[in-house]
Amino acid sequence: MTNFSYGNFSKPYPITVGTPPSNTLVVERWADLGNQTKARRYKVTHKNGRSYNITVRGKQRLVLDTVMHRPIVCGSRARLSQSVLGLREKLVHIHTEIYRPKREDSISEDYGVYYLDCKIERKGDEVTS
Numbered sequence: 001m002t003n004f005s006y007g008n009f010s011k012p013y014p015i016t017v018g019t020p021p022s023n024t025l026v027v028e029r030w031a032d033l034g035n036q037t038k039a040r041r042y043k044v045t046h047k048n049g050r051s052y053n054i055t056v057r058g059k060q061r062l063v064l065d066t067v068m069h070r071p072i073v074c075g076s077r078a079r080l081s082q083s084v085l086g087l088r089e090k091l092v093h094i095h096t097e098i099y100r101p102k103r104e105d106s107i108s109e110d111y112g113v114y115y116l117d118c119k120i121e122r123k124g125d126e127v128t129s
Helices: 058-067 080-089
Strands: 003-005 012-017 025-027 040-045 051-056 072-074 094-100 111-116 119-126
Touching (some): 051 058, 058 072, 058 080, 072 080
Antiparallel strands (some): 040 051, 040 119, 072 111
């Protein structure tokens, strides 16, 4: 396993050679994540038991609602990383794992898969403001 500096992050990510889990959603466009973008409240619980409430809307909600159920990878210009960064700023623990295709002669490059690393629960209905 080698380290890989990904994007603007200085933290090296370990590289996994192989393929991500079979239920990983490859996002080609934002519509792949659904259409529910209205504000909604969520309860975030970290592994240490600490929890708090957040409100998420727009593309961040699309990403959070999806990664709650399965890992996701962006296979296009949808730019999921901006929404993942926004969720991380709200202290939602989303882990990035870098995968490298198995074959050495593959023209595919390394790619990141996002995994939820905390418990998320929906709180009530959508928020109206």
